Amino acid sequence: MADETKKRPIQFVATWNNSKYPLQVPEDETVATLKETLATLTNVPPKRQKLLGFVKGKLPDDSAVLSTLSLKPKPNSITIDFLMMGTPDANLFKDPDQVDLPDVVNDLDFDYFPEEHSYMDEAKVKKKLRDTIAKTQINLINPLRDGKRLLVMDLDYTLFDCKSTVNNITELMRPGMHSFLTAAYEHYDIVIWSQTSWRALEAKITELGILTHQDYKIAFVLDITSMISITTRRDGKDYRHQVKPLDLIWTKYPERYSAANTIHVDDLSRNFALNPDSGLKISAFKNAPVSRQTDRELFFVARYLLLIAEVPDFKSLNHKKWKAYPGVAE
Known part of the structure; x- marks a missing residue:
């Protein structure tokens, strides 16, 4: 049970290029995993992604574990909304x-x-x-x-x-x-x-x-x-x-x-x-x-x-x- 709780998914909604991308990432994963997931959805390489409004305070390193961050959920919600900036390789x-x-x-x-x-x-x-x-x-x-x-x-x-x-x-x-x-x-x-x-x-x-x-x-x-x-x-x-x-x-x-x-x-x-x-x-x-x-x-x-x-x-x-x-x- 403890292991299940530890690995519960965090709900995110990334906004990029006028579109919204719902995704789930286990809380014991890192920011790098989140960016890799976003890359599969948007074709924007992790190295060119900038996540705005993602956390309270200083932007975290890619190695930071999600469960350790001060995430900013929507009011009366558990969903974390943020803006992603970045351009896919094909569209440079x-x-x-x-x-x-x-x-x-x-x-x-x-x-x-x-x-x-x-x-x-x-x-x-x-x-x-x-x-x-x-x-x-x-x-x-x-x-x-x-x-x-x-x-x-x-x-x-x-x-x-x-x-x-x-x-x-x-x-x-x-x-x-x-x-x-x-x-x-x-x-x-x-x-x-x-x-x-x-x-x-x-x-x-x-x-x-x-x-x-x-x-x-x-x-x-x-x-x-x-x-x-x-x-x-x-x-x-x-x-x-x-x-x-x-x-x-x-x-x-x-x-x-x-x-x-x-x-x-x-x-x-x-x-x-x-x-x-x-x-x-x-x-x-x-x-x-x-x-x-x-x-x-x-x-x-x-x-x-x-x-x-x-x-x-x-x-x-x-x-x-x-x-x-x-x-x-x-």
């Missing part, structure tokens, strides 16, 4: 352009300032842009509002640290993230554009509470499939990399948005190579457990956005010198 995103040019720069940790208008073969770039605009369907999450400017926000390393290991994903948020988005929302429609796959993007913004916040609303979200690759030059060297072409949004909503009322905030300046005058480079937020003690970047960017909100034409601004704009540093 690969840019078709990278087939012929394997040295495409797509590293979130590497950046450089392209020389303005240095992209090669403009005719090819324009064709890529037309094709991407044609295939991209923007699904509005919340209605666009009359008279608002447009704020395009990057996610990884701009609003949160996507790589550090912590107990809870909220510890990866850049200080003041929700307050920043709340302040901006008064004057701007907000778009999140991330250089990651939709699956990873959806999981992140859901767990961070960005989609459900009461004080601001996200208009829509774009992922890496809406980006295009171009070649730019710096100091005599050519780089092939992805960019976020704002023309995609401007073409979809010409009566609302243009270079006159759009600002794109990103930690990678190469991402606004096609629209350099609309880009504001923010410092990358990394090593969150340490950096969050002193990082105040979003506070100053919010102040800048509010100060320029009534400027008739953003093309008259120099976002490269945003920190020197009157009132930002006061």
